[in-house]
Amino acid sequence: MSIIQHRGGGLILLSFVIALLLHMLALPEWAEALRPDWIALVLIYWCIALPERVGVGVGWIAGLMLDVANGALLGQNALTLAIVAYLALRLHQRLRLFPIWQQAVSVLLLVLLHLMLTLWIKGSVDQSTVTWAYWLSALTSSLLWPVVFLTLRGLRRGYRVR
Amino acid sequence: MALAILSVALMAIDHRQHRLEDIRAGLSVLIYPLQYMVDLPVSASSWIGENLSSRETLLEENARFKMQQTLFKAQLQKLLALKMENARLRELLQSPRKISEHVLIGELLAVDLEPFTRQIVINKGSRDQVFMGQPVVDADGAFGQIVHLGPWSSTAMLITDANHAIPVQVNRNGLRAIALGTGAPDSLSIPYLPMSADILVGDLLTTSGLGGRFPPGYPVAKVTQVDKNPTLPYATISAQPTAQLERAREVLLVWPQDSRDESRSQLTESETATGSPP
Numbered sequence: 496m497s498i499i500q501h502r503g504g505g506l507i508l509l510s511f512v513i514a515l516l517l518h519m520l521a522l523p524e525w526a527e528a529l530r531p532d533w534i535a536l537v538l539i540y541w542c543i544a545l546p547e548r549v550g551v552g553v554g555w556i557a558g559l560m561l562d563v564a565n566g567a568l569l570g571q572n573a574l575t576l577a578i579v580a581y582l583a584l585r586l587h588q589r590l591r592l593f594p595i596w597q598q599a600v601s602v603l604l605l606v607l608l609h610l611m612l613t614l615w616i617k618g619s620v621d622q623s624t625v626t627w628a629y630w631l632s633a634l635t636s637s638l639l640w641p642v643v644f645l646t647l648r649g650l651r652r653g654y655r656v657r
Numbered sequence: 658m659a660l661a662i663l664s665v666a667l668m669a670i671d672h673r674q675h676r677l678e679d680i681r682a683g684l685s686v687l688i689y690p691l692q693y694m695v696d697l698p699v700s701a702s703s704w705i706g707e708n709l710s711s712r713e714t715l716l717e718e719n720a721r722f723k724m725q726q727t728l729f730k731a732q733l734q735k736l737l738a739l740k741m742e743n744a745r746l747r748e749l750l751q752s753p754r755k756i757s758e759h760v761l762i763g764e765l766l767a768v769d770l771e772p773f774t775r776q777i778v779i780n781k782g783s784r785d786q787v788f789m790g791q792p793v794v795d796a797d798g799a800f801g802q803i804v805h806l807g808p809w810s811s812t813a814m815l816i817t818d819a820n821h822a823i824p825v826q827v828n829r830n831g832l833r834a835i836a837l838g839t840g841a842p843d844s845l846s847i848p849y850l851p852m853s854a855d856i857l858v859g860d861l862l863t864t865s866g867l868g869g870r871f872p873p874g875y876p877v878a879k880v881t882q883v884d885k886n887p888t889l890p891y892a893t894i895s896a897q898p899t900a901q902l903e904r905a906r907e908v909l910l911v912w913p914q915d916s917r918d919e920s921r922s923q924l925t926e927s928e929t930a931t932g933s934p935p
Contacts (some may be wrong), residue, residue, distance in 0.1 A: 520769065521695070527769060560687070565770050566812045567771050570667030570671065571664075574661060574665065577661060620668070629773065
């Protein structure tokens with residue numbers, strides 16, 4: 496039983512790598528603030544779908560990689576994404592039952608939390624020059640949630656990731 | 658919970674003591690292939706563009722470069738004479754200041770970093786003897802300095818980042834000041850200058866070399882606005898960076914003469930200046 500249960504770890508890893516690539520992809524100046532929080536979206540999906548495999552630890556490691564890729568303070572995204580993963584884990588049974596638009600609203604709140612915690616950390620250690628556009632990424636994230644959700648669910652079912 | 662404490666500890670150590678650069682450098686090895694992949698379409702498209710550009714454009718470009726080359730050569734002749742004269746005068750004054758530095762050309766990776774910070778990724782790292790805090794310039798002026806170092810890549814903070822400050826002097830009269838980044842792409846602010854300071858719109862600010870990071874004499878910015886409001890304690894001055902901070906694809910990494918190590922010293926200036934494309 497326990498041997499069959501763990502399959503498709505490669506796919507999970509790949510989804511995080513692609514999220515990281517999308518995160519680093521160079522966008523024009525005006526679109527930069529609209530970039531959705533790919534890593535958080537992928538993390539939330541796996542926390543809902545496979546709570547026994549992806550959780551706070553994975554969120555922490557993904558956040559650490561994001562910190563290095565971003566040139567941010569080491570541990571900043573690790574902490575905030577671990578918190579996001581924790582909340583997603585706590586709520587996963589409720590989130591699973593939600594219709595997709597309601598899930599999108601929950602994702603909006605989770606990403607807003609992520610952004611707010613990041614802003615707190617940034618504000619307490621250095622000069623931040625954040626404008627209102629900073630929060631737009633939460634909006635685009637929740638708008639893109641159905642796409643991410645349906646894609647990853649299709650992949651998960653297709654490859655029988657358990 | 659343990660992870661939360663660990664990450665707070667990490668942040669504290671990273672912020673206060675900068676002891677985690679080795680960990681960051683190690684992890685950046687994992688990240689670099691991803692950054693390279695992200696950059697690939699951009700560099701491929703520019704490569705294709707170069708290869709498919711028409712003969713006329715190339716000829717035109719060639720003619721333009723030839724003309725520029727002649728111009729620069731003429732200017733260089735004058736510069737050499739001036740350099741000699743300067744060295745002679747300095748010898749007379751027994752002043753030990755050295756002027757020449759060594760440079761290496763680095764290419765920017767088209768990678769986006771944290772929004773609302775001004776940082777770039779360069780395809781040169783500690784394997785190319787890049788060091789922490791190394792000054793980065795482009796053809797038109799001071800660009801930034803290295804803040805994170807990996808084996809094959811490094812991250813530089815631009816002079817416009819809100820956490821960056823660079824000691825400058827007014828080229829016209831030697832007035833010293835500090836230019837702070839504002840986070841906006843094309844503006845620096847010069848605080849703490851009194852109302853009576855002799856600084857005008859259009860003045861060129863150059864590096865003063867006082868910070869010990871940037872070698873003296875590189876252009877930094879042109880003053881765009883001087884506002885002497887008598888109700889404020891200091892004049893409000895803003896300046897526009899001369900470097901092409903948002904457009905450059907190549908930057909120069911500068912080794913100041915005295916901190917240069919043995920392996921570099923064998924390279925002559927002309928050798929390093931031609932650079933090595935990756």
